[in-house]
Structure formats: structure tokens, C-alpha cells
Amino acid sequence: MRKSLNTLGSSVAAIILALVICGVLLLITGKNPLMAYGKILETGLTSEKLLEMLKRATPLIFSAIAVAIGFKMNLFNIGVEGQYLFAALIAAEMGTHVSLPAPLHVLFILVVAMVSGAAWASIAAILKITRGINEVISTIMLNYIALSFIQWIFETFFRDDSDGGLNVKTTEIAPSGRMPDLVHDRLNGMFIVALLVAFLYWVIVFRSRFGFQLRASGLNPIAARTAGIPANRMILFALLLSGAVAGLVAMPSVIGDVYAYGPSSTPTQFGFAGITVALLGRNHPFGIIVAAMLFGFLDSTSAVLQLSEIPSSIVKVIQAIIVLVVVIVNEASSRRYNRKIAEQAALSPKSLDVSR
Amino acid sequence: MTKTKNFKLFVLISAALAIISTVRLWTDQDALTSSDTIGTALRLTVPILLAGMAGLWAERCGVLNIGIEGMMIFGTWFGAWGAWQFGPWVGLLFAILGGMFGGLVHAVATVRFNIDQVISGVVINLFAYFGVRYLSELVYVGKPGGGISQSPPQKWALPKFNMPILSGGEIAGWKSPDFLGWLESQRWFILGDLGGISRGLTHSISWATVIAVIVVPVSAWVLWRTRFGLRLRSSGESPVAAESLGVKVNRLRYYGLLISGGLAGLAGGTLSIVASSYYRQGQTAGRGFIGLATMIFGNWRPSGILTGAMLFGYAEGIKLVASDSITALFLLIASMSGVFLLYAIISRKRSQMLLTMCAFVLSAIAYRTIDTVPESLTQSLPYVVTLIVLATANQRLRPPAMAGVPFRPGEPH
Numbered sequence: 001m002r003k004s005l006n007t008l009g010s011s012v013a014a015i016i017l018a019l020v021i022c023g024v025l026l027l028i029t030g031k032n033p034l035m036a037y038g039k040i041l042e043t044g045l046t047s048e049k050l051l052e053m054l055k056r057a058t059p060l061i062f063s064a065i066a067v068a069i070g071f072k073m074n075l076f077n078i079g080v081e082g083q084y085l086f087a088a089l090i091a092a093e094m095g096t097h098v099s100l101p102a103p104l105h106v107l108f109i110l111v112v113a114m115v116s117g118a119a120w121a122s123i124a125a126i127l128k129i130t131r132g133i134n135e136v137i138s139t140i141m142l143n144y145i146a147l148s149f150i151q152w153i154f155e156t157f158f159r160d161d162s163d164g165g166l167n168v169k170t171t172e173i174a175p176s177g178r179m180p181d182l183v184h185d186r187l188n189g190m191f192i193v194a195l196l197v198a199f200l201y202w203v204i205v206f207r208s209r210f211g212f213q214l215r216a217s218g219l220n221p222i223a224a225r226t227a228g229i230p231a232n233r234m235i236l237f238a239l240l241l242s243g244a245v246a247g248l249v250a251m252p253s254v255i256g257d258v259y260a261y262g263p264s265s266t267p268t269q270f271g272f273a274g275i276t277v278a279l280l281g282r283n284h285p286f287g288i289i290v291a292a293m294l295f296g297f298l299d300s301t302s303a304v305l306q307l308s309e310i311p312s313s314i315v316k317v318i319q320a321i322i323v324l325v326v327v328i329v330n331e332a333s334s335r336r337y338n339r340k341i342a343e344q345a346a347l348s349p350k351s352l353d354v355s356r
Numbered sequence: 357m358t359k360t361k362n363f364k365l366f367v368l369i370s371a372a373l374a375i376i377s378t379v380r381l382w383t384d385q386d387a388l389t390s391s392d393t394i395g396t397a398l399r400l401t402v403p404i405l406l407a408g409m410a411g412l413w414a415e416r417c418g419v420l421n422i423g424i425e426g427m428m429i430f431g432t433w434f435g436a437w438g439a440w441q442f443g444p445w446v447g448l449l450f451a452i453l454g455g456m457f458g459g460l461v462h463a464v465a466t467v468r469f470n471i472d473q474v475i476s477g478v479v480i481n482l483f484a485y486f487g488v489r490y491l492s493e494l495v496y497v498g499k500p501g502g503g504i505s506q507s508p509p510q511k512w513a514l515p516k517f518n519m520p521i522l523s524g525g526e527i528a529g530w531k532s533p534d535f536l537g538w539l540e541s542q543r544w545f546i547l548g549d550l551g552g553i554s555r556g557l558t559h560s561i562s563w564a565t566v567i568a569v570i571v572v573p574v575s576a577w578v579l580w581r582t583r584f585g586l587r588l589r590s591s592g593e594s595p596v597a598a599e600s601l602g603v604k605v606n607r608l609r610y611y612g613l614l615i616s617g618g619l620a621g622l623a624g625g626t627l628s629i630v631a632s633s634y635y636r637q638g639q640t641a642g643r644g645f646i647g648l649a650t651m652i653f654g655n656w657r658p659s660g661i662l663t664g665a666m667l668f669g670y671a672e673g674i675k676l677v678a679s680d681s682i683t684a685l686f687l688l689i690a691s692m693s694g695v696f697l698l699y700a701i702i703s704r705k706r707s708q709m710l711l712t713m714c715a716f717v718l719s720a721i722a723y724r725t726i727d728t729v730p731e732s733l734t735q736s737l738p739y740v741v742t743l744i745v746l747a748t749a750n751q752r753l754r755p756p757a758m759a760g761v762p763f764r765p766g767e768p769h
Contacts, residue, residue: 029490029491029494030494076474078478127743127746127747131746131747133743133746133747136422136474137645137648137649137652137742137746138746140642140645141645141649141739141740141742141743142739142743144642144645144735144736144739145736145739145740145743147735147736148732148733148735148736149732149736151732151735152730152732152733155730155732156730272478272481272482275475275478276479276482279475279479311489311490311493311494312493313486313489313490313493314490316482316485316486316489316490317483317486317487317490319482319486320479320482320483320486320487321483323479323482324461324465324476324479324483327465327471327472327475327476327479328465328469328471331469331470331471332469335470
């Protein structure tokens with residue numbers, strides 16, 4: 001309890017510190033930081049923008065959980081970007097080839113997306129297990145390979161040419177395969193799925209035997225192996241699971257908004273944003289949801305900032321600085337916390353017995 | 357010892373040349389070794405080479421640098437800004453300074469505050485990407501030719517030179533003959549290729565290219581032949597032992613990361629000042645990561661990085677200059693792996709036999725069946741090559757032992 005309070009306190013302090021740093025940056029570049037922050041709060045706290053915040057948070061939650069599953073096992077999955085774009089294309093195309101009743105159709109598309117995301121992630125897993133290639137390098141390479149591979153399959157096979165080549169999308173998914181909106185045109189049902197995935201992530205990684213083995217392998221691989229936890233199998237499972245969740249990232253767009261895959265209509269860059277959200281949320285499901293909402297909130301206000309002559313990309317700069325400062329402050333505070341615990345342990349008489 | 361080694365290298369290079377030359381005459385694809393291709397390849401090699409050297413300096417002092425891409429982005433933006441305001445040489449200087457800023461942030465985060473080195477690198481990439489976008493909105497929007505994603509074009513370009521006598525350079529106003537160009541145009545077996553390659557390396561070379569190439573021997577000398585280099589490498593191999601001998605590990609890691617950032621910035625500067633005349637968003641196009649890959653490919657050694665960067669540069673160059681000669685590349689790969697297959701059979705290396713056999717059969721089939729490779733797929737060529745190289749060569753690579761492990765001075769170990 002004390003530790004989580006400690007974490008919460010340091011995170012809030014870090015966010016304030018980051019806002020101060022950004023304020024200085026704004027001042028140097030000749031903008032008024034108080035006005036900018038005031039504008040962000042003023043426009044962000046309307047019901048319309050708060051719904052947009054939830055909408056923007058949805059893909060971030062998926063992406064961050066995908067990254068966090070890897071982190072829990074000490075694997076850095078930078079390849080979420082490639083995994084979800086690949087999954088979006090395959091799921092959008094497969095979704096047009098089946099006719100099922102509504103809930104099953106949606107479920108089918110979601111499963112296809114998860115399987116294709118996991119399939120793309122499995123390449124990195126196999127390379128790591130059989131050839132020992134670091135997943136950081138292989139997933140970065142696989143991101144670029146995915147981009148051109150997707151472009152090629154899309155242009156040659158999946159592009160819907162029915163209206164004279166003007167349409168740069170796959171065929172639209174039938175209404176039975178669409179996820180209904182929670183609030184018409186403002187918030188899609190995928191938000192509920194995101195919360196569900198966050199809950200499942202908590203159950204599987206923090207409360208199950210498998211999750212225990214996963215976290216143990218991440219914290220101390222040698223001890224885990226000694227305890228009989230198969231290292232290679234954990235790598236494979238962690239990356240498959242991560243890829244499966246990554247497959248859902250673009251679903252709010254594919255089955256909730258556009259109902260198709262298109263190079264320009266399917267959003268990109270969520271894989272990298274997910275890394276920052278996972279770091280900010282410290283890989284904990286609750287933290288990730290809060291962090292995703294914070295980022296969604298900031299993103300939703302960027303268009304209004306533009307109107308008041310403050311460059312909208314400052315929002316992204318704020319996000320990057322927040323993450324860097326949060327990571328630094330967390331590292332420093334956890335080190336201080338550990339030292340304090342160690343000192344207390346050294347002072348209590350019990351520790352003498354332990355040491356003997 | 358070195359004599360036989362040199363002899364081996366000589367035989368290897370001549371064999372490679374003979375194969376290339378045969379393939380060129382067989383397929384009639386002069387572009388394989390034309391001075392155009394080689395010149396373009398050299399231009400494309402430079403940023404990757406510098407990015408690889410940036411990775412080398414960081415990892416040799418014990419810090420992983422995933423943030424090279426971001427430092428390159430700083431280099432492209434500040435370089436373009438400096439070149440736009442004050443001319444190309446100042447631009448290059450600004451590029452280096454911009455990259456060093458990124459290196460400093462990375463150093464403060466990882467060395468001072470001990471945060472995860474990969475995480476810091478990833479955040480720097482993001483910060484750079486959006487940070488320069490913010491700066492562009494402030495500085496470039498509204499200027500003629502400028503905008504949120506690109507800078508106004510620069511007025512001056514860096515001077516280029518041709519080697520006198522060999523490639524038609526001028527000596528005091530006298531235009532000397534273009535000997536290599538003549539040799540190339542004769543298309544003779546091997547000699548024609550030699551002419552094309554050397555003309556590509558000596559014809560219309562930018563001074564920035566010369567600087568980039570000099571970085572390789574200078575880095576090798578400093579890292580392996582000076583006291584500073586020895587200490588720097590020791591902080592990457594065994595910081596605890598180094599510290600016990602009085603080496604200031606953290607200070608050296610700061611130096612290493614500043615040099616790394618500066619080189620990455622220069623890499624970015626060559627993109628926005630030499631390869632083009634303006635800054636464009638996304639100009640780095642993942643070259644920082646390819647640089648990291650060449651560093652691994654080159655086994656954390658300058659000569660290996662140079663080889664890897666040239667390989668990537670060539671693959672990209674031939675794609676740009678003559679995309680229809682890519683099918684000739686399949687034949688080239690097939691014949692090269694055929695030679696390696698023979699060698700493996702003679703020396704009875706079973707694992708090599710299998711691997712080269714696969715490469716031989718695959719590339720031979722590709723040459724016979726594929727007429728044109730879709731543009732979108734050739735884009736991924738360097739990345740696929742990287743993965744294949746890593747998959748085949750990974751066992752023999754040896755990174756600095758303690759690269760990536762945070763180090764806190766003065767703590768019990």
C-alpha cells in the first residue's frame with residue numbers, strides 16, 4: 001500500500017515537473033505557457049471532448065497492454081506497430097469473406113486480428129529462440145518489412161477496385177461485422193473491449209500461475225530457469241500474447257469507424273505511442289488506463305490549440321517529456337525507497353538472525 | 357601471418373569482381389558496376405556508415421543507443437536550419453551540435469539517472485520526431501518553400517570535386533582527361549568494372565563524404581590505439597574493473613555518448629544538406645536503425661561497419677539507379693552462393709553447405725521466375741537482408757560485454 005502511494009505520488013510530481021519543463025520550452029519559443037495550459041483545460045473539460053478522450057484512449061490501451069506484456073517478461077516489443085497494421089489488413093479482408101450473425105461476425109474479425117498479430121509477432125519470437133536475435137532489433141526490422149509487405153498485398157490483392165480505382169480501401173465490412181457505438185458517432189463499443197482486455201491482462205499476468213512464471217522469468221531469468229520454468233516457451237508465449245493484443249489496436253477504426261482497411265484511413269504510430277503509455281502506466285492495467293486517458297485528453301485538445309496560434313505538436317512534445325521525466329523520477333524514487341527499506345531492515349534486530 | 361591474410365583478401369576480392377563482371381556481361385546490366393550506381397551507392401552509404409559509427413561509440417563505452425534515429429532527426433533539422441541561414445559548412449556544424457544535444461539527453465537519462473537505456477532511446481526518438489515538428493511550425497511555416505514538414509530550400513550547396521587525371525578533375529584550370537570514364541566505357545571484362553567502381557568513388561565527390569569516410573580510420577585509431585580509447589572500451593567491457601583502476605567510467609560514458617550523438621547528427625546533416633537541399637519530415641527513414649544493424653553486422657568494429665554500410669548503400673543505390681537490374685542481383689547472389697557452396701563442400705562444413713545450398717536454390721529460382729520485383733517489396737530489401745545476416749552470423753558476434761547494463765560508481769559489487 002505504501003509502495004503504491006509512493007508510486008502515485010512520484011508519478012503526479014513527475015507530471016507536474018514535466019509541465020514546468022514544457023512551460024519553459026514554450027516561454028523560450030515565445031509562447032505563453034499559462035495561456036496554453038489554460039486553453040487545454042478549458043477545451044478539454046467539455047463533455048464532447050471527454051468522450052473524444054475515451055475514444056482516443058481506446059487504441060492506446062490495447063497498444064500499451066501489448067507492450068506491457070512484453071515488458072513483464074523483460075522483452076521489448078517495439079514491433080506492435082507492424083503487428084497491428086498487418087492484423088488490421090488481414091482482419092478487414094477476412095471480415096468481408098464470411099457471413100455470420102452479428103455478434104459472431106464481430107468476434108470472428110477480432111479473433112482473426114488477434115491471430116494475425118500473434119503470427120507476425122511469432123517471427124520475432126522464433127528468431128529469438130532459434131537464432132538468439134535480440135527482439136529489439138528484429139521487431140524494428142519487422143516493422144519496416146511489415147509496412148512494405150502490407151502495401152504490396154493491399155495493392156495487388158485486397159484493394160477494392162469496384163469504383164474505378166478511386167477507393168483506396170478494402171471492401172467494406174457488412175453491417176453484421178460492425179461493432180456498435182456506445183454514444184452515436186462519438187464512442188465505439190471497442191472501448192468496452194479495451195477495458196475487458198485490461199481486466200484479462202490483470203487476471204492472466206498478475207493473478208494466474210502462467211503470469212507468475214512470466215513475471216518470474218522477467219525479473220530473474222536464471223532463478224526462473226532453476227525453478228523449472230521453460231525460458232524459450234515463456235518467450236514464445238509472451239510474444240504471441242503481446243502480438244495478439246497488438247492485433248486489436250486498429251480495430252476501433254476497422255470495425256468501429258471506417259469498416260475497412262485503407263493505407264490512409266487506418267491510423268499509424270500507435271505502436272510507439274503504446275510504449276510511452278505503458279511506461280507511464282508502469283505496466284499496471286489501472287495505470288495504463290489512466291495514462292491512456294491522459295494522453296487521449298491531451299491529443300483531443302491539439303486541434304483547438306492550433307486555432308489559438310500555439311503549434312499543436314506541442315502536445316506530443318509534452319507527452320514525450322512527461323514520459324522521460326516520469327521514468328527518471330520513478331527510477332530515482334524506487335531507488336530511494338529500496339534504500340530506505342534496506343536501512344530499516346538493517347536496523348531491526350530480526351535482520352541479525354537472517355544474516356547468520 | 358598478415359601476408360597470407362592479405363593474399364586471402366586479394367583472392368576474395370578478385371573472385372568477387374570476376375563473378376560480378378561475368379554476371380554483368382551475361383545479363384547486359386552495365387548498371388551493376390557503373391560509376392552512376394557506385395556514386396549513388398556511396399552517397400547512400402555515408403549516413404548509414406555514420407549512424408553505425410555512432411552506435412559503435414555508444415556501445416563501446418557501455419550504453420545502448422536506440423536513439424540514433426532521433427539524434428539523426430535533430431541533425432537533419434538543425435543542419436538544414438544552419439545551412440539555410442549561414443551556408444552548408446555551418447549547417448554541418450549545427451547538425452553535429454543538434455545530434456550532440458540528443459546524445460547529452462541520453463547520457464543524462466542513462467548515466468546520471470540510470471534509467472533503462474532502450475527506453476531512453478525510444479523516448480528520444482519520439483521527442484525528436486515531434487520536437488522538430490514543433491520547431492518547424494514555429495520557424496518554417498510561412499517562409500517561401502517552407503512548411504510544417506519541410507524547410508525552405510538552401511541557396512548554397514557543398515562543393516564537389518573530381519579526382520584529376522583519373523576522373524576528369526581540373527588542375528589549375530586545365531581539364532584533365534577522364535581516364536576511368538574511358539575505361540568504364542570500354543566494358544572490358546573486370547577492367548571495365550574496375551573503371552566503373554573507381555570512377556564512382558572519385559567522380560563528383562562531396563567533401564562531406566570525404567569527412568564521413570575519414571571518421572572510420574580515425575575512430576578505429578582513437579578507440580584501439582590511444583589511452584582514451586582503451587579506457588572508453590574498458591567502461592563498456594568491464595566498468596567495475598575499470599573503476600577499480602581509477603578510470604572515471606561515467607565521465608567516459610558522457611564523452612562516448614556526446615561523440616555518438618555528434619556522429620548521428622552529422623549523419624542527419626548529410627541527409628538534409630548533401631543528399632538534398634532542404635529538411636523534410638521523415639527524411640531519416642529508419643537509417644538510424646539500419647546503422648545499428650550494420651554495427652551488429654560489423655561485429656562492433658569500424659571495418660565491419662564500413663563493409664555493412666557499403667552493402668546497404670549498394671542495395672539501395674542499385675534500386676534507385678536501375679530498378680530493372682534487381683533481377684540481375686538474383687543471378688549475382690546465386691553465383692556467389694554457388695561459389696560458397698563449392699567451398700563448403702570442399703572444406704566439408706555441413707552447416708554452411710545447407711545454408712549456402714538454400715541461398716543458391718532460392719536465388720536461382722528467383723532469377724528464373726521473377727521478371728519484375730514490385731517497388732513496394734524492394735523497399736524492405738535492406739531490412740530483410742539485416743535479418744538474414746543476423747540469423748546466419750549471430751553466433752560469431754561479440755558485443756561489448758557490459759553494453760546495456762546500468763553502472764553506478766562507488767557501489768559494492
